[in-house]
Structure formats: structure tokens, C-alpha cells
Amino acid sequence: MSNFLLEARGIDKSYGRIQVLKNVDISIAPGEAHVVIGPNGAGKTTLFKVLSGEVFPNNGSITFAGKDVTADPGWQRVRSGIGRTFQSARIFSELTPFENMVVAVEAHERVVKGKRPLFALRPTKAVRDTAAEILEDFALTKVAKAETKSLSHGDKKRLELAMAVAGRPQLLMLDEPTAGMAPGDRQKCVELIDRLLKKGGFSLLLTEHDMAVVFGLATRISVLNYGQVIASGTPEEIRSNARVREVYLGHDVSSAA
Numbered sequence: 001m002s003n004f005l006l007e008a009r010g011i012d013k014s015y016g017r018i019q020v021l022k023n024v025d026i027s028i029a030p031g032e033a034h035v036v037i038g039p040n041g042a043g044k045t046t047l048f049k050v051l052s053g054e055v056f057p058n059n060g061s062i063t064f065a066g067k068d069v070t071a072d073p074g075w076q077r078v079r080s081g082i083g084r085t086f087q088s089a090r091i092f093s094e095l096t097p098f099e100n101m102v103v104a105v106e107a108h109e110r111v112v113k114g115k116r117p118l119f120a121l122r123p124t125k126a127v128r129d130t131a132a133e134i135l136e137d138f139a140l141t142k143v144a145k146a147e148t149k150s151l152s153h154g155d156k157k158r159l160e161l162a163m164a165v166a167g168r169p170q171l172l173m174l175d176e177p178t179a180g181m182a183p184g185d186r187q188k189c190v191e192l193i194d195r196l197l198k199k200g201g202f203s204l205l206l207t208e209h210d211m212a213v214v215f216g217l218a219t220r221i222s223v224l225n226y227g228q229v230i231a232s233g234t235p236e237e238i239r240s241n242a243r244v245r246e247v248y249l250g251h252d253v254s255s256a257a
């Protein structure tokens with residue numbers, strides 16, 4: 001058995017006649033912070049969808065924690081330990097952040113107990129306490145009882161991240177977690193992800209455009225270009241890769257943090 005938490009091999013994905021992913025290999029080791037970079041339209045979000053079971057590949061295989069999950073639907077992969085957020089936040093905007101968290105914690109506790117993730121109308125004290133604790137961790141206590149739809153974009157994205165973490169995933173996948181954020185919120189979000197990583201206990205797969213964020217968080221980087229992985233390696237290897245510089249990073253990458 002391999003030492004990787006997740007291993008995808010030979011992934012092809014087409015929409016109609018457009019081939020979006022071409023023979024993609026990606027491996028994620030336990031504890032790794034793996035960042036996928038590449039121009040807009042390179043196939044990053046599609047790769048996330050394939051790995052999380054939102055769509056299925058035309059060819060290739062995906063192994064997670066030693067098990068072939070290629071044919072597993074998304075909900076089953078969540079149960080297996082793959083958690084994700086989306087490029088645009090998916091939260092219940094009519095509920096408060098606290099209620100959103102209760103839903104996420106309740107769902108996880110039921111799954112752990114082998115029950116279907118139905119939501120109790122009266123959450124137990126333990127569920128409410130856990131929900132409040134995670135909100136505190138993510139600096140959301142102040143807005144816990146507000147209407148979620150009235151939150152700032154940054155707060156909404158942090159809430160979504162908090163809800164993903166409530167599922168205690170072994171692999172956390174974040175699709176452009178800082179997209180559209182003001183610089184202050186972006187910094188807060190990066191610090192939060194960094195803190196989560198230092199706490200440990202999970203691997204991270206992330207897409208990101210901001211090179212300071214990429215090189216600040218990544219222990220490994222894969223570069224997608226027109227649906228193909230053109231390079232995969234340590235931040236240093238990627239930084240000095242001539243082909244990557246040519247197609248994506250440009251000439252100023254040496255100044256990236």
C-alpha cells in the first residue's frame with residue numbers, strides 16, 4: 001500500500017467534446033499542504049470536483065486512505081474523510097452562523113455514530129458547545145447570532161471553512177479560499193489556515209492565485225496548464241522550474257514571499 005493519503009492516477013475529464021483534465025496524476029501525503037496553481041480555466045476547480053466526487057472522471061482512479069473511492073459519490077467521500085469548500089461560499093444564508101455551525105456539528109456527530117445526517121431541531125448541549133467553540137476559533141463569535149446573509153464576504157468564507165472543519169476531515173480541500181477578499185480579510189484567512197495546519201491532524205489541498213499565499217502555505221505545489229500537470233514539487237523546485245515560469249509565474253516570482 002502506498003504512503004499517500006490520496007492518490008489520483010491518469011484522470012481524464014471531458015465535458016462534451018472539451019477535455020478539461022488530461023491524464024492528471026496527483027498524490028497527497030499525510031500532513032501535506034498541497035497547493036494547485038494554474039491560469040484561469042486550467043481545470044483546478046474541475047480537479048477538485050473529481051476528487052470530491054461531485055463529478056466523475058472519464059478515466060483514471062482515485063484512492064483515499066488505502067481504499068478505491070473512484071466510484072463513490074460525494075456524500076460517501078465526505079464520510080470517508082474528504083471535506084471541501086467551494087469557490088463561492090455555500091452556507092445557509094437564512095440561518096445564523098451559530099445555526100449553520102450546529103447543522104455542521106450535528107451532521108458530523110450523526111455520521112460518527114453511523115446514523116444518517118439528519119438534523120435535530122433541539123441540538124444537545126454538547127453539539128451547541130462544540131459549535132460555539134469552533135465559531136470562537138474562527139473569530140466568528142461576535143456575529144454568531146447575526147443573519148448569515150448580512151455577514152461580510154470574509155466572514156462568510158470563514159464560516160464555510162469552520163463548517164468544513166467541523167466534519168473533522170482527514171483531507172481538507174479549499175478552492176480559492178481567499179478569492180474576492182479584501183487584503184485584511186485575506187491575511188486573517190491565511191493566518192487561520194496556517195494555525196489549523198500547525199495544529200495538524202489533516203492534509204490540505206488548496207487552489208490559490210495569490211503567490212504570497214501560495215508560497216507561504218505550501219509544502220508541495222502542482223501546476224496545472226490546459227488540464228495537464230506540467231510540474232509538481234517543493235515550492236523551491238516550482239519556483240525555479242523554467243517551464244512553470246514561462247507559462248504561469250512570469251519573471252517576478254523570485255520576489256514572492
Ligand SMILES: Nc1ncnc2c1ncn2[C@@H]1O[C@H](COP(=O)(O)OP(=O)(O)O)[C@@H](O)[C@H]1O
Nearest residue numbers: 015018020038039040041042043044045046047
Ligand atoms: N460543467 C462544465 N461544462 C463545460 N465546460 C466546463 C464545465 N466546468 C468547467 N468547464 C470548462 O473547463 C475548463 C476548466 O474550468 P475550471 O475547472 O473551472 O478551471 P479553473 O478552476 O482552473 O479556473 C474551462 O475551460 C471551463 O470553461
Ligand SMILES: [Mg+2]
Nearest residue numbers: 044045046087
Ligand atoms: Mg476555479
